[in-house]
Amino acid sequence: WPLQPRKILRATTHTDLVVRAKKMGVEVKIVHNASVMNAVGICGLQLYRYGETVSIPFFTDTWRPDSFYEKIRENRNLGLHTLCLLDIRVKEPTLESLCRGRKDYEPPRYMTINTAIEQLLEIAQTREESAYTEDTECVGLARIGSEDQMVVAGTMKQLLLIDFGAPLHCLVITGKTHPLEEEMLDFYRCRT
Numbered sequence: 341w342p343l344q345p346r347k348i349l350r351a352t353t354h355t356d357l358v359v360r361a362k363k364m365g366v367e368v369k370i371v372h373n374a375s376v377m378n379a380v381g382i383c384g385l386q387l388y389r390y391g392e393t394v395s396i397p398f399f400t401d402t403w404r405p406d407s408f409y410e411k412i413r414e415n416r417n418l419g420l421h422t423l424c425l426l427d428i429r430v431k432e433p434t435l436e437s438l439c440r441g442r443k444d445y446e447p448p449r450y451m452t453i454n455t456a457i458e459q460l461l462e463i464a465q466t467r468e469e470s471a472y473t474e475d476t477e478c479v480g481l482a483r484i485g486s487e488d489q490m491v492v493a494g495t496m497k498q499l500l501l502i503d504f505g506a507p508l509h510c511l512v513i514t515g516k517t518h519p520l521e522e523e524m525l526d527f528y529r530c531r532t
């Protein structure tokens with residue numbers, strides 16, 4: 341039974357899968373694949389100038405986690421860019437159905453760049469000296485790799501006004517940029 345994880349081994353889930361398979365004596369064969377982790381290179385920010393990637397979950401009325409803020413702060417202190425992966429909520433059982441023991445699911449939801457920025461700015465407001473502000477340069481990327489992919493560079497404030505269309509979306513918060521990176525970003529710069 342050759343196990344072929346679809347993606348490169350870059351996240352805990354992938355490594356965990358391999359470790360458990362090997363412990364069970366299952367043969368593991370890695371088939372390398374494209375990933376947002378390298379496809380994001382399209383915007384011209386150099387991959388080796390990124391710090392730790394963060395995931396931004398949807399806020400709810402009662403759950404507003406902000407642990408990713410510290411990672412963004414550390415990255416920016418080191419002058420590194422931060423790739424923000426945005427929440428996907430698919431096949432989430434409704435609260436009602438959980439209570440009734442019946443399987444009903446919420447409609448699928450994919451976080452937009454706009455929602456991610458709103459949440460990031462909400463967190464920034466709770467910090468005295470935030471690691472980023474609405475004037476921080478970012479790059480919004482939607483549907484990378486598809487014919488209608490969208491890449492726009494601009495401040496958080498500017499990107500908030502852009503409709504990036506259908507999922508999937510991700511966001512890069514820039515660190516210290518190299519002149520060549522700036523030249524590349526100019527091709528994507530938002531003109532509003």
Ligand SMILES: C[S@@+](CC[C@H](N)C(=O)[O-])C[C@H]1O[C@@H](n2cnc3c(N)ncnc32)[C@H](O)[C@@H]1O
Pocket residue numbers: 347374375376377424425426427428481482483484485508509510511
């Ligand atoms: C849990 S991550 C896993 C990504 C996938 N396993 C990979 O390595 O490409 C999913 C998130 O990555 C980002 N993402 C994946 N593919 C994307 C694409 N083509 N364009 C923009 N963002 C993408 C989105 O933020 C999405 O919510």
